[in-house]
Every structure is written in C-alpha cells, then in structure tokens.
Amino acid sequence: MKSNSKTRLDKFALLLFPLLALVFYALLLNTNRTVFENPEAVMYLYIDNAAKGNFGYGNSIRYANDISFSGLEIGDIILGGYPDCAYGRFSHVAMYVGNGQVIEAFVDYGVHIRPIDHFRxxxxxxxxxxxxxxxxxxxxxxYAQSLQGKMFYALAFKPGERIWNxxxxxxxxxxxxxxxxxPSRDLWISPxxxxxxxxxxxxxxxxx
Structure with missing residues (x-):
C-alpha cells in the first residue's frame, strides 16, 4: 500500500514541476511581453552566442593589455572583454572609485573593491x-560601495536587491x-x- 502511494506521489511530482515551470514561463511572458518581443533583448544575445558555442565569460587568458588608466575620474566605467564571450563584445564592467581601485561584482567575491590593474x-x-x-x-x-559583500549571480534580473552581477x-x-x-525594458543588462x-x-x- 505504501509502495503504491509513493508511486502516485512520484508521478504527481513528475507532472507538477513541469506544470509549475510552464506557469512561471507564462507569468514571465505576460508581465514582460515587450522583452520577449524585442529582437535585441539580452536573452536573445545569450541564446545566439550559446548556439555558436560561446558560453560564459569567454576565453579568459591573460592578454597583458597596455591601456593607460591615467586621467580616470570617480564614477568612470571600465569595460573588459575576452574573446568568445556569451554576453557580447565585453565580458565585465566595473566603476572607478579612485586611488587606482574599482568596485565590481564578480563570481568569486560578490560585490567588492579591488585594484584596477586586473583589467590589463x-x-x-x-x-x-x-x-x-x-x-x-x-x-x-x-551607493555601489554600500552593496559590498552582496551575492553575485551571473543572470541576475534588473529588479531586486538580493543578487547582483x-x-x-x-x-x-x-x-x-x-x-x-x-532605458530598455529588458530583464537583464549586459556590459x-x-x-x-x-x-x-x-x-x-x-x-x-
């Protein structure tokens, strides 16, 4: 009897989770229709690059870029790009906070401050x-500095304050x-x- 009950529960679970996924997708589509209808939405960029075999951060070897960081002002933005990145031309972005340092969100550290030189x-x-x-x-x-220590998640949606990229x-x-x-109404934002x-x-x- 217990075995039959467990079997029924297992079958119910198998049906329940796909159903919940469909409901979630339907709600997401209904509340973000403009995103799904926008051919330039970030999610389509991810999908297109994934189809080409480009996933994640790209080919992250050390390229020893010799760009000069002189003349940077507080609040300036720094972009860094590796080849074959799923996000587009640039893989990463940070903001200059002065004294040769930037604030950024990164998978290993969350939101943190570190020297700008790693952009080389x-x-x-x-x-x-x-x-x-x-x-x-x-x-x-x-404001960015007030978020130090917050959790990193690569596909963090724009709304919310718990996870960041x-x-x-x-x-x-x-x-x-x-x-x-x-100003787009996309769910995500890329560098x-x-x-x-x-x-x-x-x-x-x-x-x-």
Whole structure:
C-alpha cells in the first residue's frame, strides 16, 4: 500500500514541476511581453552566442593589455572583454572609485573593491565617462560601495536587491541618481549596454 502511494506521489511530482515551470514561463511572458518581443533583448544575445558555442565569460587568458588608466575620474566605467564571450563584445564592467581601485561584482567575491590593474588581463578594454555632474558620480559610487559583500549571480534580473552581477551593479548605482544608462525594458543588462549608451562618452579603448 505504501509502495503504491509513493508511486502516485512520484508521478504527481513528475507532472507538477513541469506544470509549475510552464506557469512561471507564462507569468514571465505576460508581465514582460515587450522583452520577449524585442529582437535585441539580452536573452536573445545569450541564446545566439550559446548556439555558436560561446558560453560564459569567454576565453579568459591573460592578454597583458597596455591601456593607460591615467586621467580616470570617480564614477568612470571600465569595460573588459575576452574573446568568445556569451554576453557580447565585453565580458565585465566595473566603476572607478579612485586611488587606482574599482568596485565590481564578480563570481568569486560578490560585490567588492579591488585594484584596477586586473583589467590589463582582458583582450579589449574600454574606458567610459558618464555625462553627469561630479556630485552625482560620487553618490553613484557611494551607493555601489554600500552593496559590498552582496551575492553575485551571473543572470541576475534588473529588479531586486538580493543578487547582483557586474552590469546590474553599475546600472543601478546610476539609476539611484536618476540616470538610466539602459532605458530598455529588458530583464537583464549586459556590459555592452554601457558602450552603446547615449549618456556615455568614450575616453579611450584598446584591443590586443
């Protein structure tokens, strides 16, 4: 009798979880229809790159990029890119906090501050400047610093404050000050978005 009950429960579980997944997908589609209808949505970039065999961070060997970090100001944005990255041209983004350091979100450390020199490891590096007053940039940095120790998750959605990735951290820091560097209604944000933003100017970029 117990065996029959367990069998029925197992069958129920097998049906329940796919059903819940379908319900979740339907809710996601219904509340984010504009995202699914946007051919330039980040999720389609991920899918397209995955189909090409490009997953995650890319080919992360040390490329010894010789870009100069001189003249950086607090609040400037630094992009780093490895070949074959699933996210696009750039694999990672951080924000300059002064004294040769950046704040970023990374898989091994969560949200943390570290020296900017590790960006020399990337094949491509681009330095960006947000078109805003210094006071706004300082407040954006302060907000990002207040999140130190928060958990990293690569596919963190834009909404929510529990999990973060590198792009969400920088985007949200400026959003708190009224500057939306990604006005799209996408669920995710990739490092490439900052490069394309109309509110940002390029300081310099270098590829190996």
């Amino acid at each position: 490891d990337y094949k491509e590096v681009c330095l960006l400047r947000v078109e805003a007053e210094p006071e706004i940039k300082e407040k954006a940095v302060e 590198c792009s969400k951290l920088i985007w949200r820091a400026y959003l708190e000050e009224g500057i939306d560097l990604d 490439d978005i900052f490069y394309k933003s109309e509110q940002i100017s390029i300081i310099r970029e270098r590829g190996v």
